[in-house]
Amino acid sequence: MTVSADEEVHGLRLRLLARVEERLAGVLDTERARWSAVDPRGASPAASVAHLVEAGGKRLRPAFCLSGFLAAGGDPDSGLAVDCAAALELIHVGALIHDDVLDAADERRGRPAVHTKHAAEHAARGWRGESRRYGEGVAVLAGDLADILADRLTAGLPPQARAVWNELLTEIVIGQHLDVAVAAESVVDPGLSRWIAVCKSGRYSIHRPLLLGASLTGRTDLAPVFERYGEALGEAFQLRDDLIDAYGDGGAAGKPVGLDLERNKMTLLLATAVRRDAGVRALVSAEEWDVPALRRRLTEIAIGEEIEARIDGLHQEALDALDRPGVPPAWRDELAAMAREVAYRDR
Amino acid sequence: MTVSADEEVHGLRLRLLARVEERLAGVLDTERARWSAVDPRGASPAASVAHLVEAGGKRLRPAFCLSGFLAAGGDPDSGLAVDCAAALELIHVGALIHDDVLDAADERRGRPAVHTKHAAEHAARGWRGESRRYGEGVAVLAGDLADILADRLTAGLPPQARAVWNELLTEIVIGQHLDVAVAAESVVDPGLSRWIAVCKSGRYSIHRPLLLGASLTGRTDLAPVFERYGEALGEAFQLRDDLIDAYGDGGAAGKPVGLDLERNKMTLLLATAVRRDAGVRALVSAEEWDVPALRRRLTEIAIGEEIEARIDGLHQEALDALDRPGVPPAWRDELAAMAREVAYRDR
The missing domain is CATH 1.10.600.10 (Farnesyl Diphosphate Synthase)
Structure with missing residues (x-):
């Protein structure tokens, strides 16, 4: 986004957006660490979500959420607005992961789609069952997890x-x-x-x-x-x-x-x-x-x-x-x- | 479930379980009617969820939720406990719909699985694209909707x-x-x-x-x-x-x-x-x-x-x-x- 007429307002929005990034990284790190402790494979759904979050994207929905909040006079130090904006990005990532299964799309944000990546790994390692179904199953669950993490961030709404x-x-x-x-x-x-x-x-x-x-x-x-x-x-x-x-x-x-x-x-x-x-x-x-x-x-x-x-x-x-x-x-x-x-x- | 030693307590649980059924039917009817008004096809995700809910199942999770609530002294007239129990059944149905895609299972609760049913309709009507992908896509979205309706019912937690x-x-x-x-x-x-x-x-x-x-x-x-x-x-x-x-x-x-x-x-x-x-x-x-x-x-x-x-x-x-x-x-x-x-x- 270009610089606005009002530097202060623009800076405020960017500062909150930076906090959204921190929040996303924090939630996903915690989740990966937590399930890794059970088994390394348990970290995979959160890692898939994190991979897509880290690959960028316009962050349009968090930006509009924060702008709506600040324009309505919300407290710039609010943790809830940051959580809510981060939740929107997680919902978006979850929808993209599921959409790529629905559309048989192989690439997303310049990287292999979640289902494509896992189907390829399945095939390369000669695992049991059908590679396509495995990749799509892993992607469906990763998308589900993104939604659940978003639910967690919106607990205080x-x-x-x-x-x-x-x-x-x-x-x-x-x-x-x-x-x-x-x-x-x-x-x-x-x-x-x-x-x-x-x-x-x-x-x-x-x-x-x-x-x-x-x-x-x-x-x-x-x-x-x-x-x-x-x-x-x-x-x-x-x-x-x-x-x-x-x-x-x-x-x-x-x-x-x-x-x-x-x-x-x-x-x-x-x-x-x-x-x-x-x-x-x-x-x-x-x-x-x-x-x-x-x-x-x-x-x-x-x-x-x-x-x-x-x-x-x-x-x-x-x-x-x-x-x-x-x-x-x-x-x-x-x-x-x-x-x-x-x-x-x-x- | 068999009749318990205490008729009153048992009757209470069954009465609340009956309200769970009403709540499930009500939420799913509303959702079907609402999206039918946009286009008849819009009712499909809610109809898939309703179809599985109506097909029965043990209602184990609602039963234990209500029992936990009542055993802890909860108010038997609480709408929230009924909503929460209904939400558990929706989450369960959503998980079953997604699981059947993951496991390539063709039947559920004695009926064709959601993905199987829609893939078959796609094939029978000669629609565009791959029948399997269509059926699985429809099922992924129906499972997602079940989770979202559960989220709605748990708004007051x-x-x-x-x-x-x-x-x-x-x-x-x-x-x-x-x-x-x-x-x-x-x-x-x-x-x-x-x-x-x-x-x-x-x-x-x-x-x-x-x-x-x-x-x-x-x-x-x-x-x-x-x-x-x-x-x-x-x-x-x-x-x-x-x-x-x-x-x-x-x-x-x-x-x-x-x-x-x-x-x-x-x-x-x-x-x-x-x-x-x-x-x-x-x-x-x-x-x-x-x-x-x-x-x-x-x-x-x-x-x-x-x-x-x-x-x-x-x-x-x-x-x-x-x-x-x-x-x-x-x-x-x-x-x-x-x-x-x-x-x-x-x-």
């Missing part, structure tokens, strides 16, 4: 925050299930695909974390601000994701080359094109997608530029949402800077 | 109970991971296998649920009683499981015929035999198990009778544990009746 937390968890699973079902059944329903994308990106990554952070302080007046900001920016975030996949570098020129089309994925970008163009609609309604023809048609209708314009609009909507009494000016600037980063990132 | 709850969740995952690892690596380590069995059966099914129930009342003096009772009875429970697998009807005569040996599973029964007999030790240390030879040797050393005697001892240990001040006499009798049921069941 006040009731209102706990409701937001549980809602967030539920939405991830339902959104993911619908995504899997829609892909399998080749459903062409731009409205549903949009719902899924909003659920999996905007709400999960931005709106709910902001709300969760604010709910720790007991303040509820910022909820509508965070909802408008989060939903708009979340959609921009997802569209940027789609553009990065389609055009490689986040730009919108040339022909879409990314893997989403190859995988016949009804992205938010494609759902937008379907709504706008009968040619695209016809192509994705076919039994088998003609991917080269789809690429040509998307280029003809200049979908990249349209999506870029839509991102501009959503970015502006997010900024407008901040323009409300109750949002401290320094945090309005900080959240605006975060919106710019999210909407116009190139990776 | 006091801190002490929450710590017990989180410990229980962690132990399931670590025990399961070690089970998978030991099977894959063909580890012959009776001590470790014993640890896994105790973790996955006694603690998870009896000790922790009792402790969880008691911790809802704030009383801590029964913890040592429940620990001794739970650990002894949990081991008896697991040994009975192993006997039922080995001899079909829970009896201990004849030749062990069950699937655990076929699957080269280091059960508690087998770990006991390994410790006692060099012949068994040699057989399970071989690269490939000679299952017919192993069956013969286990019959020669009359392992069934030895395990039966060990169950008798553990059952007595559980009864002795109840013989302490602080345990209300009516609950001592009720828990003794439950111990008999668990140790001497035939299925």
Whole structure:
């Protein structure tokens, strides 16, 4: 993230984010040590989670959680806000581990996916049983552990925050299930695909974390601000994701080359094109997608530029949402800077 | 369960167990209705969980949770104890759904396993992608949802109970991971296998649920009683499981015929035999198990009778544990009746 207009507010957020990293490392170290004492193999689930946490990631959800908390006037020395932000990252890592099994994805954050790594070890060592099942089993359990460690960190949540937390968890699973079902059944329903994308990106990554952070302080007046900001920016975030996949570098020129089309994925970008163009609609309604023809048609209708314009609009909507009494000016600037980063990132 | 010496106490437990059933049905109905409103497919994860809940099961964990709560003097009208007991059943169902993926088990509670059912539907309808991956993906998400609904039901846990709850969740995952690892690596380590069995059966099914129930009342003096009772009875429970697998009807005569040996599973029964007999030790240390030879040797050393005697001892240990001040006499009798049921069941 770039430096905000208000150095103090920005520094505060970064300082708390650094504490989130310490907390994550501490929890995972403790867990590894604890189960190693039973048997070295017992440390494996926590090690898998730690490996992915250490591999980086944008820490988007912790950043928005802490920002929601601080913007609502939360105490910067609060341990609970740091724990809650760390828990969001653990939930995210758990979801990624499970998603990679669901999608048969072999790589994550530049490293082999958990299931891939363990299936390969199983095969290399000639262990008993099927390598794929072993790798996937280890990954399912590692993802489960990430969720349980997150549960531990959120033990102290006040009731209102706990409701937001549980809602967030539920939405991830339902959104993911619908995504899997829609892909399998080749459903062409731009409205549903949009719902899924909003659920999996905007709400999960931005709106709910902001709300969760604010709910720790007991303040509820910022909820509508965070909802408008989060939903708009979340959609921009997802569209940027789609553009990065389609055009490689986040730009919108040339022909879409990314893997989403190859995988016949009804992205938010494609759902937008379907709504706008009968040619695209016809192509994705076919039994088998003609991917080269789809690429040509998307280029003809200049979908990249349209999506870029839509991102501009959503970015502006997010900024407008901040323009409300109750949002401290320094945090309005900080959240605006975060919106710019999210909407116009190139990776 | 049979009728206890004290009708009133027994009736109380059954009445609360009936409320657990209502609570489970209510939570799952609400969840199905809620996500059906988005898309009919959204109801699927909750429907998978409901299907397994409705298929029965012993409700062992809810029963012990409620007994711990009531024995510690908890208010019989407490909604929290019912919620907590229902949450334990959800966690159990979630673990079963994930376990069936890990073990490639096709049936559960007399119905097709969640992954099997959905893989079959995928294949029958000719949906896109691989049927196995689809079925397993749907099952992973359904298991995740069961855990999240359990999290919702435990929102009101006091801190002490929450710590017990989180410990229980962690132990399931670590025990399961070690089970998978030991099977894959063909580890012959009776001590470790014993640890896994105790973790996955006694603690998870009896000790922790009792402790969880008691911790809802704030009383801590029964913890040592429940620990001794739970650990002894949990081991008896697991040994009975192993006997039922080995001899079909829970009896201990004849030749062990069950699937655990076929699957080269280091059960508690087998770990006991390994410790006692060099012949068994040699057989399970071989690269490939000679299952017919192993069956013969286990019959020669009359392992069934030895395990039966060990169950008798553990059952007595559980009864002795109840013989302490602080345990209300009516609950001592009720828990003794439950111990008999668990140790001497035939299925």
